Amino acid sequence: MALDPSLLRLAFRWMLLARALDDKTAALYRSGLVPGGAFLSKGQEALSVALAMQLLPGDIYAPLIRDTAGRLAFGESLQDALRSCIGSPLGPMRGRDGNVHRGRPKDGYLPMISHLGAIPSVVNGALMARRMQGKEMGLGATCIGDGGTSTGAFHEAMNQAAVERLPVIIVVADNQYAYSTHRSRQFACDSLLDRAIGYGVDGHSVDGTDLAACMQVMDRAAKRAREGCGPQLVVANLLRLCGHGEHDDASYVDGTLKESHVGRDCLKVAAHWLIANKLATDEDMTQWNTEIAAELEKAVDEILRDPAPDPSLENWHALATAALRENAS
Ligand SMILES: Cc1ncc(C[n+]2csc(CCOP(=O)(O)OP(=O)(O)O)c2C)c(N)n1
Numbered sequence: 001m002a003l004d005p006s007l008l009r010l011a012f013r014w015m016l017l018a019r020a021l022d023d024k025t026a027a028l029y030r031s032g033l034v035p036g037g038a039f040l041s042k043g044q045e046a047l048s049v050a051l052a053m054q055l056l057p058g059d060i061y062a063p064l065i066r067d068t069a070g071r072l073a074f075g076e077s078l079q080d081a082l083r084s085c086i087g088s089p090l091g092p093m094r095g096r097d098g099n100v101h102r103g104r105p106k107d108g109y110l111p112m113i114s115h116l117g118a119i120p121s122v123v124n125g126a127l128m129a130r131r132m133q134g135k136e137m138g139l140g141a142t143c144i145g146d147g148g149t150s151t152g153a154f155h156e157a158m159n160q161a162a163v164e165r166l167p168v169i170i171v172v173a174d175n176q177y178a179y180s181t182h183r184s185r186q187f188a189c190d191s192l193l194d195r196a197i198g199y200g201v202d203g204h205s206v207d208g209t210d211l212a213a214c215m216q217v218m219d220r221a222a223k224r225a226r227e228g229c230g231p232q233l234v235v236a237n238l239l240r241l242c243g244h245g246e247h248d249d250a251s252y253v254d255g256t257l258k259e260s261h262v263g264r265d266c267l268k269v270a271a272h273w274l275i276a277n278k279l280a281t282d283e284d285m286t287q288w289n290t291e292i293a294a295e296l297e298k299a300v301d302e303i304l305r306d307p308a309p310d311p312s313l314e315n316w317h318a319l320a321t322a323a324l325r326e327n328a329s
Helices: 005-030 045-052 068-074 078-086 119-132 152-163 192-199 211-226 255-259 266-276 282-303 322-328
Strands: 060-062 140-145 168-174 202-207 232-237
Touching: 005 045, 005 068, 005 078, 005 211, 005 266, 005 282, 045 068, 045 140, 045 168, 045 211, 045 266, 060 119, 068 078, 078 282, 119 140, 119 152, 119 168, 152 168, 152 192, 168 211, 192 202, 192 232, 202 211, 211 232, 211 266, 266 282
Parallel strands: 060 140, 140 168, 168 232, 202 232
Antiparallel strands: none
16 A cells, blocks of 8 residues: 555654654653653654554544654644643643643543553443444554563453454554563563464554554554454564663663664654655755754743642542532433
8 A cells, every 4th residue: 555645744743743752751850840750652653653643533542651652643732741741730630640641531532551451441441332322433542562461451351352343453562671571571472463363353563663664554454443354453563762761771671682673763764764765855854853842842831830739629630520420420
C-alpha cells in the first residue's frame, strides 16, 4: 500500500513535537517541578504515532508510559500533558497525578494504569459495554511493553478479546528490556508474535524504528479490526533510548544493542527517509523545529502560572465524586 505523503509528514511532526515535549518534561523534572516521576518515550515515537493516527472520533485509546507521540496525535494538548506532570489543578487529573496517568475518559481517552497488564482489559470492557448497549463499538487501541506481556492480566485480556472477537489493536513495544530485565529473562519464545497463534488472533510484526513500516502495519491492522477480523496483535522491535524513567540511567543496556539496527533512533531514521524520498526538505525540518519550540515555550509559560492544588477543597477530585456519580445516575 502506498502511504499518503501528507500523513507521513503529519506523523513526523507529531514525533518531533513528542520528542521536544519529552525533553521539556525531563528539564522540568530535573528542576524539581515534577512531584512524581518522568517517563519518556524516546525511541518509541514512530510506533506510538502510527497507532494513534489510525483512530477516529468515537474510538478508544489507552496509551502507556511511552506514548507521548500517540497522545498528541490523538488530540491531547501540550497543556494537558504538562499540567499532569507538574500536578496542576487545571490539568485533566486536577493535580492528583504529577506523572503520566492522565486521560479524558468521556473522549474515549483512558487514563493510564501503572499496574502492568491491566489496561487491555479496560479497553475490552469499554468495547463490550458499547456492544451490550447496542452501540457502535468503534476501534480500541492500546500499547504494552514486553515486560507487561508476562502478567496474568495481559493473558486474560488477550484471551477475552479473542473469544469475543473485539475490534482492538494491542501493540507490544518489545524494547528489549523490562526496566533492567533483558527480554531473554522475560519470555522464552523467539518473538512475542508467536503468541498470536495461541490466542487465536491475527499477528503482525514490525520494525519499530521505521515510521513508514509502522504506518503500513497499523493501517492493515486497523482495517482488519474494523472489518470484523477480531483483535490484532502487533509486535514491534525497538530499543528504549532512555532509562525506564528519568531516575534510571539505563547503564544496564548492552552497548552492542545500541549500535545495532534496533538501536536506531526512529526520529533520525524518519527525517532521513522523508528527505531522501523528497517528502520533506531541510527547510521543512527547520520550520517545524522553530514552530514546535515556540508552541512548547508558550505552553510552559502558561502552565507555570497555574495555581497550586488546594487539598482543602471539598469537591477536589480527579475524575469522579459521589455527587457526580449520583447526578449521572
Ligand atoms: C503488575 C506490576 N508488576 C510490577 C510493576 C513494576 N514495574 C514497573 S515498570 C516495570 C517494567 C516494565 O517493563 P515493560 O513492560 O517492558 O516496559 P518498558 O519500561 O521496558 O517500556 C515493572 C516490573 C508494575 N508496575 N506492575
